[in-house]
Amino acid sequence: MQLTLQGIIPVPLREKVNNYQSGIWKSNLTLNKGEFVFIQAPSGTGKTTLIHILYGLRKDYQGDIKWNESSLVTAGNEVLANLRTTNISVIFQDMRLFPELTAWENIDIKRRLTNTISENQALEWLDRLGLKDKKNATANTMSYGEQQRVAIIRSLLQPFDWLLMDEPFSHLDHVNIAKAIALISEVVKQNGAGLILADLDENNYFPYTKTLML
Amino acid sequence: MSDQTQKSMLKKLLLGTQHSSRLWAALAALCIGTTLLLLSVMIWWNFSELLYGSNQKDSLGSTYMIVGKRVTEQNMGTPSATLFSQKEIDSLKTAPEVMDVGLITSNRFPIYATLGGRLAFATDMVLESVPDNFLDKMPPEWKWTPGTRDLPIIVSSQFLDIYNYVFAPSQNLPQLSETSVKNIALTFKVGKDDKTEIFIAHVVGFSDRIGSVLAPQSFIDYGNQKFGKPGETTTTSQVLLKTKDPSDTRFGKYLKSHDYTTNSQNLRWSKIRAIVEVVTSATGILALLLMGIGTLVFILFIELTIARAQHALTLLLQIGYSPRYISKFMAGKFLPMVLGTVVASMILTIIAQVVTSSLVQSQGLVLPAIPGWPVWAALVVSSSILVVLVSKSISGAISKR
Numbered sequence: 176m177q178l179t180l181q182g183i184i185p186v187p188l189r190e191k192v193n194n195y196q197s198g199i200w201k202s203n204l205t206l207n208k209g210e211f212v213f214i215q216a217p218s219g220t221g222k223t224t225l226i227h228i229l230y231g232l233r234k235d236y237q238g239d240i241k242w243n244e245s246s247l248v249t250a251g252n253e254v255l256a257n258l259r260t261t262n263i264s265v266i267f268q269d270m271r272l273f274p275e276l277t278a279w280e281n282i283d284i285k286r287r288l289t290n291t292i293s294e295n296q297a298l299e300w301l302d303r304l305g306l307k308d309k310k311n312a313t314a315n316t317m318s319y320g321e322q323q324r325v326a327i328i329r330s331l332l333q334p335f336d337w338l339l340m341d342e343p344f345s346h347l348d349h350v351n352i353a354k355a356i357a358l359i360s361e362v363v364k365q366n367g368a369g370l371i372l373a374d375l376d377e378n379n380y381f382p383y384t385k386t387l388m389l
Numbered sequence: 390m391s392d393q394t395q396k397s398m399l400k401k402l403l404l405g406t407q408h409s410s411r412l413w414a415a416l417a418a419l420c421i422g423t424t425l426l427l428l429s430v431m432i433w434w435n436f437s438e439l440l441y442g443s444n445q446k447d448s449l450g451s452t453y454m455i456v457g458k459r460v461t462e463q464n465m466g467t468p469s470a471t472l473f474s475q476k477e478i479d480s481l482k483t484a485p486e487v488m489d490v491g492l493i494t495s496n497r498f499p500i501y502a503t504l505g506g507r508l509a510f511a512t513d514m515v516l517e518s519v520p521d522n523f524l525d526k527m528p529p530e531w532k533w534t535p536g537t538r539d540l541p542i543i544v545s546s547q548f549l550d551i552y553n554y555v556f557a558p559s560q561n562l563p564q565l566s567e568t569s570v571k572n573i574a575l576t577f578k579v580g581k582d583d584k585t586e587i588f589i590a591h592v593v594g595f596s597d598r599i600g601s602v603l604a605p606q607s608f609i610d611y612g613n614q615k616f617g618k619p620g621e622t623t624t625t626s627q628v629l630l631k632t633k634d635p636s637d638t639r640f641g642k643y644l645k646s647h648d649y650t651t652n653s654q655n656l657r658w659s660k661i662r663a664i665v666e667v668v669t670s671a672t673g674i675l676a677l678l679l680m681g682i683g684t685l686v687f688i689l690f691i692e693l694t695i696a697r698a699q700h701a702l703t704l705l706l707q708i709g710y711s712p713r714y715i716s717k718f719m720a721g722k723f724l725p726m727v728l729g730t731v732v733a734s735m736i737l738t739i740i741a742q743v744v745t746s747s748l749v750q751s752q753g754l755v756l757p758a759i760p761g762w763p764v765w766a767a768l769v770v771s772s773s774i775l776v777v778l779v780s781k782s783i784s785g786a787i788s789k790r
Contacts, residue, residue: 232707252788256711271704273402280398285708287395333709 176262176336178206178229182238185228188221189237198387199225201238206369208336211381214373216389222373223268225389226341229371230265231255260289260333268341270326274315278306278325281314282332289333300328304354319346327355331362338363340372344380356380399718402701404694415690416730422676422683423734423771429676430767431738431760433669435745438761439754440665452635453523453598454651455493456481456644457627473625477647481628485639491523491629494609498616501578502590508562514577516542517601518609523629528593533605540577541593543603544570549595567595580616599629684775688782691723695786702787716784727779731772738764 181203184192192200199214200221206212216222227233228240231247240247242258250258259265272281278301286297301307304324314322323346330338338359344352360381363370370381373389457471464470473481473492482490500514521527530541553564575590596603630651632640644651695702705715738760746756 230707252706252712256706256709256714259707259709271707273701273704275401275405275701276398284395284398284402284705287392288709329708 176208176243177241178337179241180204180206180238181240183228183240184237185221185224186235186237188224191219192221197389199389204387206371206385208369209367210369210385211383212369212371213378213381213383213386214371214389215375215377215386216373217375220389222375222389223341226265226268226339226371226373229339230263231258262334262336263339264330264333264335264337265339266323266326266330266341266343268345270319270322272314272322272325272329275313277311277313278317278321279310281325282329285329286332291334292332297328297332300331300358303358304328305351320348320351323347324351324355327359331359335366336368338368338370340370342374343372352380396718399705399715400722402705403698403715403719404722405698411690411693412726415687416726418686419683419727419775420730420734422680423731423775424737425676426680426771427734427738427760427764427767428741429669429672431742431745431764432672434761434763435742435756436665436669438756439749452632453525454630454632454635455600455627456630456649456651459648459650461648469624471626473628478625478628480647481630484643486632486635486637487630487640488633489522489631491520491631492625493627493629494518494606494613494625496604496609497613497618498579499581500612503576503578504573505576508573515601516604516609516612517599518604518606519599519629520606523598523631524594524603525596525598526594530591530593531605533608533611535607535611538587538589540588540590540604540608542575542590543594543596543599544592545600545602546595546597547600548602579612584616586616680771684778687727688778691719691779691782692786695719695783712784712787716780716787719783719787720780723779723783724776727775728772731768731775735768 180199182201183199184201188200197220198204214222214225216225224233228236228247231250234248242262245254273284276284282297282301283294286292286294298307298310301310304327306321306324306328309317309321312321314325317325323343327343330340343359344355347355359370372381372383458464458473460471478490478492481487494517496516500516501511502514503509503511521531524531524543528541528543531543533540549565549567549570556562557564570592573592577588577590579586579588635641702715706712742756742760742764743758746758749756
C-alpha cells in the first residue's frame with residue numbers, strides 16, 4: 176500500500192509552516208510499501224498532528240492524503256474503520272488504553288475484532304514484554320511504561336501495511352525498548368509492512384530507509 | 390457478533406455507566422405511553438364496534454327514521470306530489486349522514502282481517518314492507534313464498550302498548566303478552582269480488598322502528614301484482630333512512646330544504662354518540678402525546694448512555710471498531726427492551742379487552758374478547774416507529790462521535 180501526501184498544511188500550524196522548510200508539510204511525497212521511515216520532529220512541529228492526520232483522526236488540514244488511490248479527506252467512518260483493522264495500525268503517544276479494562280482485556284478487545292492473532296500468541300507477546308503478572312491489572316493502575324507496552328502489543332494484533340508510531344518508547348528503559356523493537360520488527364516483517372516512526376531525537380531503533388525532517 | 394467475551398467487554402465499556410433505576414423509569418414511561426395508545430385505540434374500536442358493528446343484535450350506532458314529504462295545503466289534492474321519484478331517492482342515498490335508504494312499499498290491494506273468539510273483530514288492514522336488512526329484529530319465520538298460506542307479520546310495539554294500556558282496560562278485555570299475541574291467528578282476506586285469497590297471519594315479532602304492520606317484501610310484491618290495479622306502478626311515499634348521526638346539522642338542513650318530514654325525537658339520542666366520539670378522540674390525542682413523551686424519555690436515556698460512554702466509544706472507533714458494528718451492538722441491547730415493553734403493553738391491552746368484554750356482556754352487549762385489528766395495527770405501527778426512532782437515535786448519536 177502506497178502512501179501519497181500532497182501539500183499537506185494543518186490548519187492550526189498554517190502560520191508556522193510558512194516560516195520554515197519542512198520535509199513533509201507543503202511537500203509532495205510518496206512512501207512505498209515496506210519502507211522504514213523516520214520522521215524527526217522537534218517539539219511543536221506537529222508530530223502528533225501528522226500521525227493523527229495519517230491515521231484519519233483529524234481532517235483540519237489542506238491538501239490531500241492517499242492510501243493507495245483512495246483519498247483520506249473524503250473517507251467515511253466505515254472506510255476508516257476498515258482501514259484501521261486491515262491496513263494501518265498505530266501506537267499513540269498517549270497510549271489510549273481503556274482505563275477501566277485490564278491489560279489483557281485491552282488486548283483482547285482488539286484481538287477479537289480482527290481475529291488474526293491467537294490467544295496464545297498474544298499471551299506469549301505479553302510475556303515477552305514482561306507483562307505476564309500485569310495481565311489482570313486494570314489499565315488505570317498501571318505505570319506509563321506498562322501501558323505503553325500494552326499499547327505496542329495492541330497495535331500488532333491486526334494485519335497491516337503500515338505501522339504508525341508516535342514516540343512509541345518514550346516511557347521505556349533500554350532493555351524494554353530492545354524487547355519491543357525485536358517484537359515489532361518480527362511482526363512488521365511477517366506482514367511485509369512498512370513503518371513510520373515519529374520522534375523528537377535521532378535514533379536507530381529500526382534500519383530506516385528514509386529520514387524526513389518535519 | 391457471536392463472541393460473548395467481546396460482547397461483555399463492550400457492555401462494560403458502553404453500558405457500564407448506565408443507572409438501572411433510570412433505565413426502569415425510561416422503560417416505564419415508554420410502557421405507559423404505549424399502553425395508553427393501545428387502550429385508546431381499543432376504546433375507540435370497542436365503541437365503534439358497539440355503535441356500528443355488524444354483529445350487534447341492535448345496532449346502537451345508527452338511527453332509523455321514516456321520511457316522507459310534507460303534506461301541505463297546496464299539494465294535498467294531488468297524491469302524486471308526495472311520492473318519491475327515483476331521482477329523489479338517489480339524492481337521499483348521497484345525503485349527509487345517510488348510510489342506507491330502504492323503500493317502504495305498501496299494499497295496493499284490499500285486505501280484510503278477521504279474528505274470531507273472545508277478541509272477535511274485523512277490520513280493513515294496511516300492510517307495508519321494508520327490505521329485510523332494515524328490520525331491527527329478524528324473526529326466523531320471516532319468509533313468505535307464493536302458495537304459502539301462513540303469512541308472518543311484524544307489528545309495531547306501539548300497537549301492543551295502546552291495546553294493553555289504553556284499549557283493553559277501557560273495554561274490559563284481557564291484557565296480552567307478546568307471546569300470547571304471537572299465538573293469535575288472524576284471517577286475511579285479500580283481493581275483492583271473485584278474485585280473493587285467504588291467508589292465516591301470525592304475529593312473529595314486534596318492531597320499535599316502524600309504526601305500522603309489516604309483511605315480507607315478497608308478499609307485498611305478490612299481492613300488488615296479483616290484486617292491485619292493473620298497470621299501476623308501485624310508488625314510494627315513505628322511505629326508511631339508516632343514518633349515522635341524524636343530529637348532524639347538515640342532515641337537518643338537507644331534510645328542511647327538501648321539505649321532508651320525520652320523527653325527530655331520536656335526534657337527541659345521537660348527541661350521546663357525538664359526546665362519545667369527542668371523548669375517545671380526546672383520549673386518543675392524550676395517548677399520542679404520552680406515547681410521544683414516553684418515546685422521548687427513552688431516546689434521551691439512550692443518548693445519555695451514549696454520551697456517558699463517549700470516551701470509550703471514541704477509543705473503540707479509533708482502534709478500528711466501525712460505527713455500524715457499535716450501533717448494531719447498542720441496538721441489540723436496546724431494541725429487545727423496546728420490543729419487550731411493547732409486548733407488555735399489548736398483554737395489558739388484551740387483559741383490558743377481556744375484562745371489558747365480560748363487563749359489557751352483563752349489559753347485554755357483545756364485544757370480542759380479543760382486541761380488534763385496529764389495535765393490532767396500532768401495535769405494529771407504533772412499534773415500527775419506535776424501532777426506527779431508537780435505531781436512528783443510536784446510529785445518530787454514535788456517528789456524531
